Amino acid sequence: MLRGVSDDVTQALGAEQQRFEAALKEVGDADALYELQVQYIGKKGSVSKLRGQMGKLAPEERKAFGMAFNEVKKAIEAALEERKEAILGAAREADLGRVEDLTMVDTLSAVGSIHPITRTRRELSRVFRKLGFDVVDGPHVEHELYNFDKLNIPADHPARDMQDTFFVDGQSTKNDSNLVLRTHTSPVQIRTMLGREPPIRIVAMGTVFRKDDDATHSPMFHQIEGLCIDKGVTMADLKATLYRFVSAFFGSDLKVRLRPSFFPFVEPGAEFDMECPFCPTNEAGEKLPSCSVCKGSCWIELGGAGMVHPKVLQACDVDPQEYTGWAFGFGIDRMATLLHGVPDLRLLFDGDVRFLEQFPC
Amino acid sequence: MLISRQWIESLLAPAPGGARLDDDAFADAITSLGLEVECVTRYGEGLRDVVVAEVKGIEPHPGADKLRLVDVFDGERTIKVVCGAANVPDPGGKIAFARLGAVLPGGFEIGAREIRGVPSEGMICAEEELGIGPDSDGIMILPTDWTPGTPLPEAVPGIEDTVFELGITPNRPDALGHVGVAADLAVKLRRAFVAPSDTLAEVPTDEGLVSLDAPQRCGRYIGRSFEGASVGPSPLWLRVRLHRLALRPINNVVDITNYVLMLWGQPMHAFDRARLAEGRVVVRLAKAGERMTALDDAKLELVAEDLVIADAKQPQALAGVMGGKDSGVEPGATTLLIENAWFQPGFVRSSARRHQLSTDSSYRFERCVDFGARLQGAAATAERLLTELAGATVTGGVDVGGTVPVPPNIVLRAQRVEALLGMRIPDDEITRVLTGLEVALEPSGEGTWSCTPPTHRPDLDCEEDLIEELVRHYGLDRLPSTPSVPSEPPGLRVDPGQREADEQASLEDAVLDAMRAQNLHEVLSFAFTDPSDLEPFGVPADRTVTVTNPLRIQTSTMRTHMMPGLLRAASLNLARHARAVRLCEVGRIYDWPESRPQTSGPTAEVDAKLPREQRRAVFLICGGARQAESYAGSDVATIAASVLGRLGARVQLRPADAASAWLHPGVQARLDVDGSPVGEVGEVHPDLMRQFEFPEGIRAYYGELWLDGLQGGHVARHQTLPRFPSTSRDLSLEIPIRTAASSVVDALVTAEGNAEHTADGPRLSQGDTAGGAIEIVEDYRGKGVPEGHRALLLRLHYRAPERSVTDDEVQALHAAVVEAAVAELKTAAASIRVR
């Protein structure tokens, strides 16, 4: 009787192993494999259950059955493991067969852009901050007091004709509001001098407006002006600063020259030119006269400059005998078109994405 | 301002050593004085082969009625030419003859030709063909005493000339004539200035000729009367000179006034004295409403501020601006009254502007021409020429004076010159330059001078003005490039307002970079726009800022919103191509605020008069006309969240309190950061899409951020990461379609905040499986949900910070939260229920 129990159990173990091996052949994926594992060697699996029969065996038979049981279980585990590897390998092969054509991706639409004028403004900020200047701005709608009067441009003086001005109606009065769209960033100089004690080193940058519209003039454009007020500031310092600026901005050693000119808020006044950084050179490094930017003159006219007029200093409560100062200004739009080779100002304000996307950085 | 090289040379002594500068070097010298040469034109090259010739005989052309065969003697031989002009003079008359090989203006070279079967070896020329005058009516008839064979440029020197176009800045009225330019150049080139030597003839004073009734407006009036004048064409030299300077020859008297204008830069006027009532003039203010017809036929209605030159009865000229038609000099005039005067600049300017007349005369008077020696010199040159060219005799004159500016006395210090320029100019150079410029100079100590500028330099008013004169002539190109030593290191001090300005700038930079990272392209639109573009935004007229004198309607109103700019750009893009459009912009909007905060500081008083300017960052996306790509409102919401995230701000999308009329009523939301609105997003209203001419079927999505309410420079604080897993509970709510999901979420959050909690128990908390504490899993509309409603499936995540939670305690909290929230939601929409 006892012997019979032992035989039955051993036989059952063998039968389960055979059943398992048959079932394993049918398994095709990891989920089914896991099910099979649970079914045979899980906690309540059919093979695991047989181990519970061990208690019914005679003590001397237990050892032999225990060894047989472990052998079967190991064999099943090994077979499961082997099959798992095979399934994973097949899945990997199948996965590696996948194709996605990344060369079809529309890369153009994935890039935004910063406007060339903004880019130029940022670059100017960077360079002037490095040279020790604060960057400031002010209101676009200005009072004539700051846009003209305090800049030594009195009413009824032809100097006002140098800039075609947009006037602005007052809140309640249509005429005589004395408001304008600022024609230059110079009122920011006035605001700064009124609000700060010298020494002053600022650049004012921003949008300005003039009643002018053709291929080379836009009614709205951008300007930068520098102002330095301190004891012992000279025109030679102005020239040195302009030289340091253009060299830092264009990244090469560029000469600056001054030519006498007139701006009501400076005396002496000058226009300043810089050596053309765009001239093509020959193999020996000599400039060729074929440059389309400077038309072979090797100079580019940039803007105006000069020593701050004593009347302007006085209008801002700065004593011209104690302090001297210089100022300069030029157009940012022109700088941007020069840098990026934009042929027509109007392109800057159209908003055509085919133009804008050319400036992704 | 056009300047003749030849004329300038006639006012300068020969250069030391006699070397002649070429035209380019000459132009450089002028430019170096601040008189910028904008254009150089050479005339008369190629006209050396045009000579004076004599008509020897005339025969009819055998083959053409209108042509004739003319025998001309060119000083060497007699040549037969075919000529079509009707005014060929009789034999003995002199004409201008272009020999074979002559090159006429426009590059037309004279060659031997056959005209209707008759050979013609040369051409008899008209003024216009030679480019020396406007006359194309027949050939030029030359004086009979000219010698055949003389090259025409020798007979009339002005033919070969170089003309410089100068841009004269408003501070240099003295340079608006050849005398002024030559005098300045003389100092630069170290050549002596040779002033015209004309003087006024001694004549009896005629007090009755001029009455100066407005001496405060007219500083000087030289009136001279002439008799026996013969008005006719000017001689060729004068016609050529004026033509070279782009002035049209009219008659000798008018031409003389123009010649004097160009020589001295001093405007003058000639009256036909016979047409002046009582033959005299009165310088007086106009009576309001008085009328006058100007020389150019403009009918003027004068105001009491206008200064006029009247006769005994009525105005005959608007002083300094334009003469009257009734007293102009025309052929037949024999008696003249010639005016050389000085009028107060500001008033000439106002009169010219008031009557919209800008003339060569007003241009110069506005800039303040000389009332001294040059005014008198101009009168003298005019007098000589009227005598020589018009046969006139001066019979009387008067020189009356009113108020004129007093030239200032300026102390000039060599030490100040160096302090301002950073360059020393030697004392002898200082005296040479200033003396050359006719500044009266008195040494008043070591390196100090007391200076009085000449009356023709009203711009010289202070020491710095004289320093500019010195540096102009000494050479700005000699200025060294020497940095000054700052009195304190730059950047040592943070000035008031600078920190704020820097923060604003970096905020704008950050926003722009974030928008670019969302594949948006930055545009710049004009700050002004067409008022009709702003209509949909409903800003009352008294709040908008208006340009008084716009270029056109499109530049007449300062934008109150940024959207029209982007719509214009997007619409333009769609008209040009079929690609998707993604645009952004950072800019300002303008309005008159209902009230404004009190400010203080040095500019507060002015600032209170200015409109409000607010900063906006905006973006707009729309699919292209032929592109499958199409966007939804959620895209702009995501962009807004991402851009604000770049500033360290966590955005919440909420239904607007009042819907924005420019956005689709069903597709818009407000952007909140920390409970305050900072912008809005949504679909552009279909009416605006039509107004801005978008193609049919295109939708655009828009967002804007109100930068003034945003803070940059956010410093994030660390929070401990959760250590225990979260547990979730689902909630399905049936709500009206127009009830915003955010209202449901907000009600749940509020209810959870008000619910009872144990100290270490579960709280609504960011889940392990979702971004937020309350996740919206599904938004279902259709079968099983009543009309006008949707079923929102929400998943609420709970966890306790310090321990695991039990199902029971989560369930209890969840039930309480749902019950309170639904009760709250039902007060706004009764149909809300839990499914």
Ligand SMILES: [Zn+2]
């Ligand atoms: Zn170049």
